[in-house]
Amino acid sequence: MIKILVVDDEPQIARALRINLTAHGYEVATAPDGAQALRAAAALVPDLVVLDLGLPDMDGTEVIAGLRGWTSAPILVLSGRAASAEKIAALDAGADDYVTKPFDIGELLARVRAATRRGNAGGDSPATEIGSATVDLAARTVKRDGAEVRLTKTEWQLLEVLLRNPGKLVGQRELLHRVWGPNYDRETNYLRQYMAQLRRKLEADPARPVHLLTEPGMGYRFKP
Amino acid sequence: MIKILVVDDEPQIARALRINLTAHGYEVATAPDGAQALRAAAALVPDLVVLDLGLPDMDGTEVIAGLRGWTSAPILVLSGRAASAEKIAALDAGADDYVTKPFDIGELLARVRAATRRGNAGGDSPATEIGSATVDLAARTVKRDGAEVRLTKTEWQLLEVLLRNPGKLVGQRELLHRVWGPNYDRETNYLRQYMAQLRRKLEADPARPVHLLTEPGMGYRFKP
């Protein structure tokens, strides 16, 4: 979850931002002035800071400088002042973007996405645990006891369908359709063949599977 | 020297930008339309692109998409339209900033500084190790045992996609799309050809690659 720190002394604006950002899946914290903003930033280590320049206790550039001392998280400045000199000062102090009030909330969200996109570029992907093995669907890697395990294309496709429906039973026909195509309905021997291979590569005891389970007559199930 | 590509169909604006940017120590190239912009970007590999959205031949978001396939250099959009929907579309297409005309040249320069600062200090160590070879994506250089290794344009594009996803599997369709364009889907022989050349130039034992790996039936992977 991406953490955003909103710094604004006007409660209604802070509240509006919090609601909008939270609704879009961000984790939001707020601070009403510069001192608390710096403290909150140190405690939370946010991934992005939305900073109003019109704070009661400190100058905006000081806050930026205080943040830039130890973090390189993007800083998106809000301000009522449209003067170019103000913008230049903020940007050169270390801000990444500058939006003048009144602002369109959709545009602000787009700028937030643009700013966070860069940080996410080399990011990690979610991994699923299967007993002693770790499966990374995005990277297409499997690690087991530190060693890499290689899966073939068909094995990946089958495993992916199961892992994307954790705990749920997936019918044999659905598995066949998703992996081999709509013309395959009754080739359950394919499933047996490849489930056995997956178990051999992932389960601690392939003969007695714990996570890749067979539901006789119906299908298969991945149990986390 | 930081290279900037200015894309604008209005000669006086392009000229004004070139003069101002050059005066501030940047190396500037210009392009009057989208097609030439993409060609110039491929040839120059700029560190930043200033892009006017009102181009005669292509939609602005198409140009952004075309650039984003190749490079992750910051894109600063200029536009006469102040509508939020336009801004959101451009930012979500991959732009990093959006400035409406008429703009203050000082502010633009500050935004250029902010965008380039992020690229330099953003924590990305531009040098990647591949066995005995050292690849610098930003400088477009490869050194191996002290000697320079030359890569062709296509080789660079292919290598860049892989290196930007370290450890991750990149599907062959995605590789074809990113390097040769969206009309290439099944020309896996291209991939074989160029992967072989890259391995010959980078791997210690091209016949038994350690870093540029093949995942049969799926794609290729760069393993650090």
Next chain:
DNA sequence: ACCGGCCATCAAGAAAGCGTCAAAGGTGCG
């Protein structure tokens, strides 16, 4: 207890994908 259905496992032949070599178009440059 017998039988039939379903599943796991093993063992081939068939097919697809990969690496490599070689050579024909294109393009830019001197």
Next chain:
DNA sequence: CGCACCTTTGACGCTTTCTTGATGGCCGGT
């Protein structure tokens, strides 16, 4: 205009993977 380099093709062994068939075990129904 010719040259050099890069890109695009084509073809051929070779390995890996997919497909297919056969065998034996487990379980519920008769």
